[in-house]
Amino acid sequence: MTPKPNITRRRVLGALAASPLLWLARVWARPGRPAARPIPSSGEAIPLVGLGSWITFNVGNDRAARDASTEVMRNFFLAGGRLIDSSPMYGSAQEVIGYGLRKLGRPADLFAADKVWISDGDEGRAQIEASRRYWGVPRFDLMQVHNLVSWESHLPTLFAMKAAGQLRYVGITTSHGRRHGDMTQLMASQPLDFVQLTYNLIDREAEQRLLPLALERGIAVIVNRPFQQGGLIRKLERHPLPPWAAEIDCTSWAQFALKFIISHPAVTCAIPATTRVDHVLENLGAASGRLPDAAMRARMAAHVNKL
Amino acid sequence: MSEWWTYSLRDLLLFSPQTYYRMFELYNLEWWPLQLFTLAAGLAILGLWRRGGSAAGRAIAAILALGWLWVGWAFHGQRYATINFAAGYYAWAFALEAVLLLWLGVIRGGFAQATPSKLQQRAVLGLLLFALLAFPLLAPSMGRGWAPAEVFGLAPDPTVLATLGVLLFAGARPYWMLFPIPVIWCLISGATLWTMESPDFAVVPIAALLAVLLAAGDVLTNARSGRPNG
Numbered sequence: 177m178t179p180k181p182n183i184t185r186r187r188v189l190g191a192l193a194a195s196p197l198l199w200l201a202r203v204w205a206r207p208g209r210p211a212a213r214p215i216p217s218s219g220e221a222i223p224l225v226g227l228g229s230w231i232t233f234n235v236g237n238d239r240a241a242r243d244a245s246t247e248v249m250r251n252f253f254l255a256g257g258r259l260i261d262s263s264p265m266y267g268s269a270q271e272v273i274g275y276g277l278r279k280l281g282r283p284a285d286l287f288a289a290d291k292v293w294i295s296d297g298d299e300g301r302a303q304i305e306a307s308r309r310y311w312g313v314p315r316f317d318l319m320q321v322h323n324l325v326s327w328e329s330h331l332p333t334l335f336a337m338k339a340a341g342q343l344r345y346v347g348i349t350t351s352h353g354r355r356h357g358d359m360t361q362l363m364a365s366q367p368l369d370f371v372q373l374t375y376n377l378i379d380r381e382a383e384q385r386l387l388p389l390a391l392e393r394g395i396a397v398i399v400n401r402p403f404q405q406g407g408l409i410r411k412l413e414r415h416p417l418p419p420w421a422a423e424i425d426c427t428s429w430a431q432f433a434l435k436f437i438i439s440h441p442a443v444t445c446a447i448p449a450t451t452r453v454d455h456v457l458e459n460l461g462a463a464s465g466r467l468p469d470a471a472m473r474a475r476m477a478a479h480v481n482k483l
Numbered sequence: 484m485s486e487w488w489t490y491s492l493r494d495l496l497l498f499s500p501q502t503y504y505r506m507f508e509l510y511n512l513e514w515w516p517l518q519l520f521t522l523a524a525g526l527a528i529l530g531l532w533r534r535g536g537s538a539a540g541r542a543i544a545a546i547l548a549l550g551w552l553w554v555g556w557a558f559h560g561q562r563y564a565t566i567n568f569a570a571g572y573y574a575w576a577f578a579l580e581a582v583l584l585l586w587l588g589v590i591r592g593g594f595a596q597a598t599p600s601k602l603q604q605r606a607v608l609g610l611l612l613f614a615l616l617a618f619p620l621l622a623p624s625m626g627r628g629w630a631p632a633e634v635f636g637l638a639p640d641p642t643v644l645a646t647l648g649v650l651l652f653a654g655a656r657p658y659w660m661l662f663p664i665p666v667i668w669c670l671i672s673g674a675t676l677w678t679m680e681s682p683d684f685a686v687v688p689i690a691a692l693l694a695v696l697l698a699a700g701d702v703l704t705n706a707r708s709g710r711p712n713g
Contacts, residue, residue, distance in 0.1 A: 231496070231497065231498060231499050232499065234498045234499075234502065234566050235502050235505075235566070236498075236502065236506060236565030236566040237509075237562075237565050238502070238506070238509060241502065241505065265497075266497065267497045267498060267566045267567060268565050268566055451501075
């Protein structure tokens, strides 16, 4: 039986009250490199901005598009990026990542994050092995249960693989605000290293329970859909960037949106996806310079709500 | 999939419009100049329809069956499946439709032309001409250029629409068994284009709806006039 999450108002408020101090202490920045934040379960720091592959890297056998994806990855690594995230659900994205990594000589800094997405729990290991071969990596750094599909079967497998040194971290994912109740239960009851969820300037439900719980339980948070699959940026770009965005070193709406996400003390890494080199550099740029404090975050959210 | 009802069509789209249309471009490049032959085969359907008779019916069914087989294997199986895992199922569905066309149209010779009404004749002609000649113009007219043009016999949409046109005159009554796969495909194609915000998303579903309504109208008219429907 799954134990009930032990979340009390006092514990959550306590974690939130301490969070700004934790955040200041935990963001590590080197000049010219994206700021990083530690994974709570290990202390290993990863840059605040990673690279997603949903839709953008699903280009099939198109050699030119595969080469373009490789260029995105090359610039991502050159600018200090580390975490790339994918899933067997993303069509050819895993193969395209593997193609790029082979051409780039598999950068040593790569933090390979993938997912298991199959309803038959007995097939989990085989799917993970197939994904590993697509990527061409010796092992994954992070393996997550995609959208909590058959988590009852997959989580024991992933914990066993972690214990055997076949992967380094275990996580669960959701998106578009789904199954937050189930995620809360699992975060409270399972020894998870990571959770992945949707959080952005508009979709802020995670602030209520999941992000405080992640802080309290010491679980790293990867944020997907930071731009609502581009829809948020298309909406924001109809308006001028407010002049006060310069106070947090924003030069674009994309950086504005990303800085809002990664400045939340519970967030470890946001994973925007892109097909463009200029965009991947712009995204990583959001992890440099000043980050908004709580007052600025409130101002950012209020401003976007008014648009 | 958990809570599948909470997923919108947009959540299920795995690829970008650029990747989707680039797929047609690469597919056309790979098989050029096969487009000229498939288009000629499609235009031959018009001539065979005018000629009428059992042999012409068999030839029409054979052309369509080959088109469905080709699209299933070369388009869905070899191309589309690389960006959409559902395309493997589409390939099997297209193969099944090809088998049905071969069985009912070629082996049993059921595609001998009936005597359609004037309205149906116009609809048949309209659907065939649209599928064969107008559909390849959609890509350039939408600003996508000629390279991803969708041609009868190679691309699914014009092949399916031409089939629906033929089904309006094939046999003394509609072959309802041959309708589900084309109609479902038209809905899938329209939904895919809709999620990609393509302005031409409604073209194929509307054409399918028209074909089904005309076929159903034929059955009703025959029933009222006392003509046999079977």
